[in-house]
Amino acid sequence: MASGTGRASTGRSIVPGLGPGWLAALLLALSLLCFWPGAVTYDGVEQYRQALTGRYDDWHPPIMARLWAILSLLGPGAGPMLCLQMIAYWLGLGALARALGGRRAFSVLAVGAFPPFLGWEAVVIKDAQMAGALMLAVGLIGHYRLREKPVSRWALIIASLCIAYATLVRANAAFSTIPLAVILFAPPTLSKTLRTMLIPLGIATALLASQVASHALFGARDSGVQRSEAIYDLAAIAVRSGDPDIVGLLPQDLATLVRVQCVKPLFWDRLFGRPDCARAVAAFRRESPHSLYLTLAGAALTHPGAYLAHRLAHLNATERWLVGRDWPLAAPPAHSEPNELGLADPVSPIARWCQGFAAWLVETPLTWPVIWCLVGLRGLFLTSSRAASPRRSLATALLVSALVQEASFAVLSISSDLRYHLWPMLAIALAGLILWKGQKPNRREWFFLVALGLVIAAGLVARTILPPSPEDYGALIA
Numbered sequence: 001m002a003s004g005t006g007r008a009s010t011g012r013s014i015v016p017g018l019g020p021g022w023l024a025a026l027l028l029a030l031s032l033l034c035f036w037p038g039a040v041t042y043d044g045v046e047q048y049r050q051a052l053t054g055r056y057d058d059w060h061p062p063i064m065a066r067l068w069a070i071l072s073l074l075g076p077g078a079g080p081m082l083c084l085q086m087i088a089y090w091l092g093l094g095a096l097a098r099a100l101g102g103r104r105a106f107s108v109l110a111v112g113a114f115p116p117f118l119g120w121e122a123v124v125i126k127d128a129q130m131a132g133a134l135m136l137a138v139g140l141i142g143h144y145r146l147r148e149k150p151v152s153r154w155a156l157i158i159a160s161l162c163i164a165y166a167t168l169v170r171a172n173a174a175f176s177t178i179p180l181a182v183i184l185f186a187p188p189t190l191s192k193t194l195r196t197m198l199i200p201l202g203i204a205t206a207l208l209a210s211q212v213a214s215h216a217l218f219g220a221r222d223s224g225v226q227r228s229e230a231i232y233d234l235a236a237i238a239v240r241s242g243d244p245d246i247v248g249l250l251p252q253d254l255a256t257l258v259r260v261q262c263v264k265p266l267f268w269d270r271l272f273g274r275p276d277c278a279r280a281v282a283a284f285r286r287e288s289p290h291s292l293y294l295t296l297a298g299a300a301l302t303h304p305g306a307y308l309a310h311r312l313a314h315l316n317a318t319e320r321w322l323v324g325r326d327w328p329l330a331a332p333p334a335h336s337e338p339n340e341l342g343l344a345d346p347v348s349p350i351a352r353w354c355q356g357f358a359a360w361l362v363e364t365p366l367t368w369p370v371i372w373c374l375v376g377l378r379g380l381f382l383t384s385s386r387a388a389s390p391r392r393s394l395a396t397a398l399l400v401s402a403l404v405q406e407a408s409f410a411v412l413s414i415s416s417d418l419r420y421h422l423w424p425m426l427a428i429a430l431a432g433l434i435l436w437k438g439q440k441p442n443r444r445e446w447f448f449l450v451a452l453g454l455v456i457a458a459g460l461v462a463r464t465i466l467p468p469s470p471e472d473y474g475a476l477i478a
Helices: 020-035 042-053 063-074 079-100 102-113 115-121 126-145 153-169 174-185 192-217 225-241 251-260 275-280 289-302 304-319 349-361 369-384 390-408 418-435 443-465 473-477
Strands: none
Touching (some): 020 079, 042 063, 079 126, 102 418, 115 349, 115 418, 126 174, 126 390, 126 418, 153 174, 153 192, 174 390, 174 418, 192 390, 225 251, 225 304, 251 275, 289 304, 369 390, 390 418
């Protein structure tokens, strides 16, 4: 097996007579056979509706609906999009596995087949599109860099297009894609300080550019989505501080927010899904996004304790740590959202079994984002002690991409869906395999494992003493 800093080993096959590339192709075929034509959630149904009608809005970045409209020429339904994201996913994993070789190759493909990861990749949704695109980009670059070969022009072009698409396909994807691009593509002669400065500058530029692209390039109308974060945070500050004036609410509207418990750490959906809650914050929807965020800044400065308590409560919810049993919005669906557009359920009964197994696994610490964050931080610390090498560079890119995305949820997040963490968890797992040396844990690593065990224990205790959450979406907003 290759050492942690040496050249990747590629001569050994994981399965006798079947190399990593062929095994990845087999897993791709099995994935499509099992999950065809792909499950589609409510979000995907609405994006497909836009693709069919040609009327786009920016509630979801319109590039996916635009692409779906083009791929619909190959056939109706979700099948073409499922093929696209599955091919990107397994092609990237196969390329990375082939570059790493040996047991690591098997481990890379096993990570890709982990039921919660593969289960969400089998759902036609923007998070799976993003993960597939980034996986292909990483696989192509890693295929060359880990072999200490120059990246071919075509691989560089395809990887760049994949990162650009991933940036545009989800509103906050820039927190993952820009760190990844900066570390992968910045010239080696560029100082570490300049690289670090490029990341926040690039993220800010990409967030602004994606908004411009949605409207000017893809023709999306304003849906009001830009107000959602501000509305969620303003309502929370008012409820926690008891001060309606600072956010511009009437006292009776604040009373409604408190009485009905419109603001929940889990998500913001009650503020638009429940009529009395929606009426209480109706004034916010009449304000421009610019005005709302200025009000939010003033309210957060006036009541920092209320704002921080709200954001920490939501961060805990989305990181799925100290929460009740059966914390919702986690399991990949086995069925499509009911619709009149011809988007069918996966045909094979194996899909229901696989998604059922994934639903069981998402209740375990294996899919708590907080655990992956801690593992990622430990991995980032390890990279600082390693000599410069292609392995270290690729692992660092994956870890920083994942951890910056996770950190962004502390400020910009309105829902606790597990799928939002699909790429960070996948990236951290792959970085760990790239860095792994196969040695016994030293004293520091044992200390980390004990600390990790305590975090897991606290989460398990919380799930035994906190009330379980309803699993039905209607009950969550009722």
